[in-house]
Amino acid sequence: MSSRQAPRDLPPDVLAQRYGRRPRRTGRRWYRSPVRLGAAIVGAVLVIAYGVWVSVAQSSGAAYQEISHTIVDDRTAEIRFSVTREPGTAVRCQVHALDDGSSEVGLLQVDVPASNERDVQESVQVRTTSRAVTVGVESCSTVE
Incomplete structure (x- = not known):
């Protein structure tokens, strides 16, 4: 079994003769143009500023964590959660109960009053229209 290898005595321009040469760039590079460089810098600054704004806006607000939930009966579900x-x-938190088809069968708004505590635990019962299989916190937002 033999492998085929290219001969070593090829002229250095054999690939250029076969495939042609790349055209030389004669114009200035984009970053050497003051207008294009300035536009690139302004664009980068705007993207960074937007990222900082989004991260700060999302970090200022209420956070929640579900601790446990229980399906009490065909018309009641209970959830325990903490709010930071x-x-x-x-x-104000939105709590919803879902059935086995992921349809919403119960919805409750829970108001967590202001206090000196940073973390507060809540336990609420949600009335449902049919048997729920799960209950969870959908969202929490500050009340002004």
């Missing part, structure tokens, strides 16, 4: 917020801030 700045002390002295009131929060």
